[in-house]
Amino acid sequence: MADGKEIGLMILRLLVGLLYTVYCMLEALVLTLIPRRYRRKNIKGNIALVTGGGSGIGRLMCRQLAAKGAIVVTWDVNEAGNLETVRQVVEKGGQCRAYTVDLCNRHAIYSTATRVKEEVGKVDILINNAGVVTGKNLLDCPDESIIRTFDVNILSHFWTTKAFLGDMISRGKGHIVTIASAAGKFPCNRLVDYCSSKYAAVGFDDTLRLELMAEGHTGIKTTVVCPVFITTGMFEGFQSKYFPILKPEYVAEEVVDAMLLNTPVLMLPYTLKINLLLNLILPQKVLLYLSNVLDITHSMDNFVGRRKNQ
Ligand SMILES: NC(=O)c1ccc[n+]([C@@H]2O[C@H](COP(=O)([O-])OP(=O)(O)OC[C@H]3O[C@@H](n4cnc5c(N)ncnc54)[C@H](O)[C@@H]3O)[C@@H](O)[C@H]2O)c1
Structure with a gap:
């Protein structure tokens, strides 16, 4: 005592x-x-690795990072999408290398990380962006889908961070960005596996930030991103009656900016912070009632997700 x-x-x-x-x-x-342009850090010549860079906001972030002078590395299981990202970056005069890697495979992550260090260099910015969604009620969710959701949406963050953080620490600088979701702060129907993995992603960033501070690695920054629904195709069929729907270009731009400004937490839209506060103070019964009223209980009814050819 x-x-x-x-x-x-x-x-x-x-x-x-x-x-x-x-x-x-x-x-x-x-x-x-102070206008953002005076506060952004310079990433010219930095190596930025984006997982899931083969489509959606991952590809858009690759393009933006390259436009800011970074040497971009994109990791994706979708080889064709990954190569298309390289094509788009190079077409605009940027530098980009693609690596085909399945983030469900820890050993593939470690061996590809070694190849990146040998062939491109040490990673300065790591954006853990790849994600998958099943979109089914828990009892209809095949075990394999639940495992895959956790493998891609959170466990891969551990392996990629373990692969690259050591180099960041030895150089005293670096940035790790976690693309979580509003589903990492709020529950949503038919997303038990997805929400759980995103809650874990939020916890990963929160705790990593604390650990880096406790260990004195203040040059390494972390950012966690929690956006609501984005029209990339990943959540095709999702219906949002009362919440805004975000454009991929806007989200990618805000994420890259949050990293450049060393913003620790990015909620999109920004007003989501009010919902967070309500979530903390309102009784559970009221929160469940509101979920019904705001139709969150039916937003996944017509979900189809990303089709194979998208
Ligand atoms: N779309 C939304 O409404 C939304 C909302 C909030 C957060 N997010 C998150 O944003 C991130 C990007 O989503 P998006 O909308 O651009 O989706 P997307 O489907 O366009 O991109 C996800 C990428 O991850 C890749 N990927 C999936 N499994 C992989 C694996 N095993 N190994 C390697 N790569 C793999 C896919 O091939 C794809 O290129 C995800 O983490 C997602 O959870 C999306």
């Missing part, structure tokens, strides 16, 4: 924490007044 002296010291630290909170809030306010 803490004695009186320790409790006194703790109270003092809490008061300092309160002052620090006010300072951070003022800092955030001042920063919003």
Whole structure:
């Protein structure tokens, strides 16, 4: 048990924490007044690796990173999509290398990481973006789909980060971006496996950030991204009556910007933070009632997902 002296010291630290909170809030306010272009970091010549770069927001982020002067590496299980990303980046004068890798295979991740280090160099920016969705009720979800969801949406983050973080630490700089989802903060019908994997992705980033700070690796930044529905095709058939639907170009741009600005948490739309607060304070019964009223319970009724030829 803490004695009186320790409790006194703790109270003092809490008061300092309160002052620090006010300072951070003022800092955030001042920063919003400074245009983003003055606050972005320079990534010219950096090596940026994007998983799932063969389509959707992954491809768009590859294009944007290359446009900012980064040497881009895209990893995807879809070879044709991956090569199309390289074509689009190179066409605009950027540099991009594609590696076909199945993120469900931990050994393939490690061996491809070794190849990237030998053939391209040490990774400065890692964007864990690849994702899959099953879109079925738990009892209809085949075990293999649940395992695949966890393999791609969260376990692969462990393997890629373990493969590249050491180099970042030894150079004292780097950035790890976790593409989670609003489904990593809020539940949604027919997404038990998907939401669980995204909640885990949010936890991965939160805890990694804390660990890096505790170990003194302050040069390595992390960003977690939680967007609502995006029209990439991944969630084809998803219906959103009361929540905004985001354009892939907007999301990709905001994610790259969040990384360039060292923003730790990106919620899209930004107003999602209000929902988070409500989620914390409202009783569970009210939250379930609201899910019904806002039709979240039926948003996956017509889900078809990404078709093979998309
Ligand atoms: N589309 C949305 O509504 C939405 C909303 C919030 C978050 N997200 C998240 O954003 C990320 C990108 O999604 P998107 O909408 O661009 O989807 P997308 O389907 O266009 O892209 C996902 C990419 O991941 C790749 N991939 C899947 N399994 C893989 C594996 N085993 N190994 C390697 N690559 C694999 C796919 O081939 C594809 O290129 C995902 O993590 C997704 O969960 C999407």
